[in-house]
Amino acid sequence: MGRATEAANVSEWAGITPESTARLPEGSQLKRSIALLAGPYRRNLIVLSALCVCGSIASLFLGSYSAFLAKVVGATSDRAAILFGMTIWGAYLLGNIVNIAVTDRVGRKPLLIAGGVITTLSLLLAAWIRLSKDHAGAVFAIFAVGAFAYWGGVNQAIWQYTAELFPAQIRGTARGFSTSWTRTAATASALLTPP
Incomplete structure (x- = not known):
């Protein structure tokens, strides 16, 4: 209580202004959902949905899948594949911790861009080297860097942006729509990546 000016500043920063909410249709949830596709938030919705697809894959x-594929192509033993899987999830955890520590100081967009670039370069470099017994250690190290960058920037930015880029009246619908693509991508990845 007594922090009306601070609340107004935060609302303005988040894009929740009388002008932005006035553009939303009154009435049913269906009309508000249609506003997402036809209104001023369409671009945000499309970009975030694309990020959710790419990020999930x-x-x-x-x-x-990386540890599983390493075992299938004969690059690692069962034990090494399990240890590598644990390393990847450890890199995810470390990236998440770093993101939480720096995101408000650095900003979501720089973390998202840097994380996306590093993750992409890591995957391309690993594809260029190719996974084999001779290169398994190098490829695994590259994957760990990509995993750290993904969770340090891309993943958290996806979840943060989907909660922050839309006004309160349509936030739930916007977040539900954009993040539903993570489930679609997960299904496609589960079916297509191993083959």
Whole structure:
């Protein structure tokens, strides 16, 4: 209580202004949902949905399939594959901790861009080197860097942005729509990545 000016500043920073909410249709949830696709938030919704798809595929590949594929191509033993899987999830955890510590100082967009670039370069470099017995250690190290960058920037930015880029009246619908693509991508990744 007594912090009206601070609340107004935060609302303005988040884009919740009388002008932005006036553009939203009154009435049913269906009308508000249509506003997402036809209104001023369409671009945000499309970009975030695309990020959710790309992010989920990269995350699932690094965290779930890379150790399995290493075993299948004969690059590692069972024990080494399990240890590598643990290393990837450790890199995810460390990236998440770093993100929480620096995101408000650095900003979501720089972390998202840096994390996306590093994750992409890591996957491309690993593909160029190719996974084999001779290069398993190098590829695993590259994957760990990609996993750290993904959780340090891409993943958290996806979840933070989807909660912050839309006004309160349509936030739930916008977040539900954009993040539903993570489930679609997860299904596609589960079916397509191993083959």
